[in-house]
Amino acid sequence: MRTLAETLPKEELFHSGHPLCPGCPGGMMLRWITKTLGKNSICSMAATCMALPAMVYPHSLEIPCLYIAMAPSPAGITGVSAAIKILKRKGRIPADRKISVFALAGDGSAGDIGMASLSGAAERNDDGIFFCFDNEAYMNTGIQRSSSTPRFSWTTSTIKGKPEKKKDLPRIMAAHDIPYVATVSVAYPDDFVRKLEKARDMEPGFKYLHVHSPCPTGWRFPESKTIEIARLAVETGLWILYEVDHGSLKVNFRPEKRRPIEDYLRPQGRFRELSQKDIQSIQDRIDNRWRDMRN
Amino acid sequence: MGTHKMLTGNYAAAYGAKLARVEVTPVYPITPQTHIMEKMAEFIENGELDAEFVSVESEHSALAVAIAAQATGARSFTATSAQGLLYMHENLFVASGLRLPIVMVLVNRALGAPNSIYPDLSDSLDQRDTGWIQVYVENAQEAHDMVVQAYRIAEDKRVLLPMAICFEGIIISHYMEPVEILDQEKVDNFLMPYLPEHVILDPDRPMSVGQIVMDDSYYMEYRYQQQEAMDRAKEVIQEVDEAFGQSFGRYYGGLLSTEMMEDAEVALLTLGSLASTARAVVNHLRNEDGISIGLVKLRMVRPFPDQELSELLSDTKVVVVLERDVSIGAGGIVYTELCRSLNGRNGPHLINYILGLGGRDVTFEDIKDIALLSCSERHTTTIDNPIRWYQVRGL
Numbered sequence A: 001m002r003t004l005a006e007t008l009p010k011e012e013l014f015h016s017g018h019p020l021c022p023g024c025p026g027g028m029m030l031r032w033i034t035k036t037l038g039k040n041s042i043c044s045m046a047a048t049c050m051a052l053p054a055m056v057y058p059h060s061l062e063i064p065c066l067y068i069a070m071a072p073s074p075a076g077i078t079g080v081s082a083a084i085k086i087l088k089r090k091g092r093i094p095a096d097r098k099i100s101v102f103a104l105a106g107d108g109s110a111g112d113i114g115m116a117s118l119s120g121a122a123e124r125n126d127d128g129i130f131f132c133f134d135n136e137a138y139m140n141t142g143i144q145r146s147s148s149t150p151r152f153s154w155t156t157s158t159i160k161g162k163p164e165k166k167k168d169l170p171r172i173m174a175a176h177d178i179p180y181v182a183t184v185s186v187a188y189p190d191d192f193v194r195k196l197e198k199a200r201d202m203e204p205g206f207k208y209l210h211v212h213s214p215c216p217t218g219w220r221f222p223e224s225k226t227i228e229i230a231r232l233a234v235e236t237g238l239w240i241l242y243e244v245d246h247g248s249l250k251v252n253f254r255p256e257k258r259r260p261i262e263d264y265l266r267p268q269g270r271f272r273e274l275s276q277k278d279i280q281s282i283q284d285r286i287d288n289r290w291r292d293m294r295n
Numbered sequence B: 001m002g003t004h005k006m007l008t009g010n011y012a013a014a015y016g017a018k019l020a021r022v023e024v025t026p027v028y029p030i031t032p033q034t035h036i037m038e039k040m041a042e043f044i045e046n047g048e049l050d051a052e053f054v055s056v057e058s059e060h061s062a063l064a065v066a067i068a069a070q071a072t073g074a075r076s077f078t079a080t081s082a083q084g085l086l087y088m089h090e091n092l093f094v095a096s097g098l099r100l101p102i103v104m105v106l107v108n109r110a111l112g113a114p115n116s117i118y119p120d121l122s123d124s125l126d127q128r129d130t131g132w133i134q135v136y137v138e139n140a141q142e143a144h145d146m147v148v149q150a151y152r153i154a155e156d157k158r159v160l161l162p163m164a165i166c167f168e169g170i171i172i173s174h175y176m177e178p179v180e181i182l183d184q185e186k187v188d189n190f191l192m193p194y195l196p197e198h199v200i201l202d203p204d205r206p207m208s209v210g211q212i213v214m215d216d217s218y219y220m221e222y223r224y225q226q227q228e229a230m231d232r233a234k235e236v237i238q239e240v241d242e243a244f245g246q247s248f249g250r251y252y253g254g255l256l257s258t259e260m261m262e263d264a265e266v267a268l269l270t271l272g273s274l275a276s277t278a279r280a281v282v283n284h285l286r287n288e289d290g291i292s293i294g295l296v297k298l299r300m301v302r303p304f305p306d307q308e309l310s311e312l313l314s315d316t317k318v319v320v321v322l323e324r325d326v327s328i329g330a331g332g333i334v335y336t337e338l339c340r341s342l343n344g345r346n347g348p349h350l351i352n353y354i355l356g357l358g359g360r361d362v363t364f365e366d367i368k369d370i371a372l373l374s375c376s377e378r379h380t381t382t383i384d385n386p387i388r389w390y391q392v393r394g395l
């Protein structure tokens, strides 16, 4: 089997010297995305930490990138792909030219303020790939709770832990019956890139990739442990790697024996205040979810 | 010659957009604009216009889609009213900041609460600081013609700003008038395709559009350049009016138009459909009663014709601003703008009538009464209560 380093193009479209925090998984993600989609792509950016390496003057990705506002990054996909369609019909863009349109949003910009825009673009099946960079809080504004923050998690706006459960955005997106929905993790680059290639090469339509993205700054763990935490999320069964390809669900990775959720929670400062009862309730939820996922 | 049809203001505007060969049209329904959306969908569905119609899920997305499409090099068009316009607010600044010559029709409607579908110009006037060129038109023909002109003005390299064509809901949007639909071939000669150089999402020429500028980098220069573009728009608006007149035979005067203003002691200054009624009053008072009165029809609110107005009104004794809008706590919005134009000059007395809000009828007799009263005030040394709410019930 060839490794990712061998299969991905050598050319870098995302450059070093960017202002991401040490240990941020966003840098890896941006490299994999830009390498997989290549130069012939256009990005619509939301207000997220990812806008910093991509769009702070004079830094930028080596692909065209549009920032409109926090909410409408999916509408950016819509507008760009609509323009490409008509300009191809009119011969101003060569008809056979393949341009990948994608959007990058945080969990807050995707699932809270941008929910209507996201749902609208998905329902219209507009042509593009949407990435939700899920670091489970509003990180760019300094770690405030979002609908994607997990239950019991500390944030600066839930100092005693968030009472509500995490919103299951990939499942909501799958309910839109779009061609492709997948969950990915920065600890599983092969799975990430394979799914991205699949989305890239599919027929026109809306594809959704949800990236589990541990944030050392916001989750309170050492910056050297990003991949470890990301892997633990999958090995404990908390983050399930799956894809919904034209309506059919496939779980891509089933841990032989799931590790206890405590292994994932303990190293993270944001879960420091959890009681045994809280931990048990998370464990029960995971076990129930896997029972549902048996087939 | 174009063809003549009975059209509502809404349909007249939609025909204008079709003639301009718009390429992407994201629109969200709201009364009294909805007919524009429906007509555009119909043109595209029928194959009469080669464009992408996008049924967006909100006005916020409507303008975002227009921004993204325009930034990719397609000519974009949208339309809205009142609450829809305010829902777009954030993106209005984005469109102008990115220097995207998007054209939008704003069908003026009162803002809730209380909710009314009838006109009040406050919705679009409220957005005058967003960096859009704003023209106010008085009938369906002018709406039709201005959609075509708007693309040529907005896309001019000296300008590159978005532009809004504003007219009153129901009164102009819904009533039918005879309209000359311009000839497509002549419009094609008048308006070249949109081929952007300044902002383009093109993989062969990667650029960040809407990037973050930190601390003391170039934010201030961005804004200054917008101001310069707005200033240059004045001459472009005049040029395009002239070119349009030569091609199609109708001249609108550009920034503003006047009637019987030579030697006028009293001027009625207004915009939108009120201009038609005021014109009739001015003609009547001049011809029947020999009263020295004239009309200023304000067309552009952005760029505001400060210089032009201050020169035009230098010998006028009284200027009466009639307007269907209000900035609560200040007065009529056009009146407060005019105060700036005439600032520091020993100019005319200014009187402001706020009237017709929520579509309340403003008749010939109403304006005539106001005009006659104002004439009687031309010799006073000071004007009492310059800001007047006209015929408010219960006063």
Ligand SMILES: Cc1ncc(C[n+]2csc(CCOP(=O)(O)OP(=O)(O)O)c2C)c(N)n1
Binding pocket: A047, A048, A049, A050, A069, A070, A071, A105, A106, A107, A108, A109, A110, A133, A135, A137, A138, A139, A140, A141, A146
């Ligand atoms: C309309 C609007 N409201 C608020 C903000 C401020 N804002 C900028 S980034 C951000 C947080 C983004 O969080 P998320 O989308 O989860 O992305 P992350 O920063 O975590 O990557 C917020 C609230 C904004 N830019 N626009």
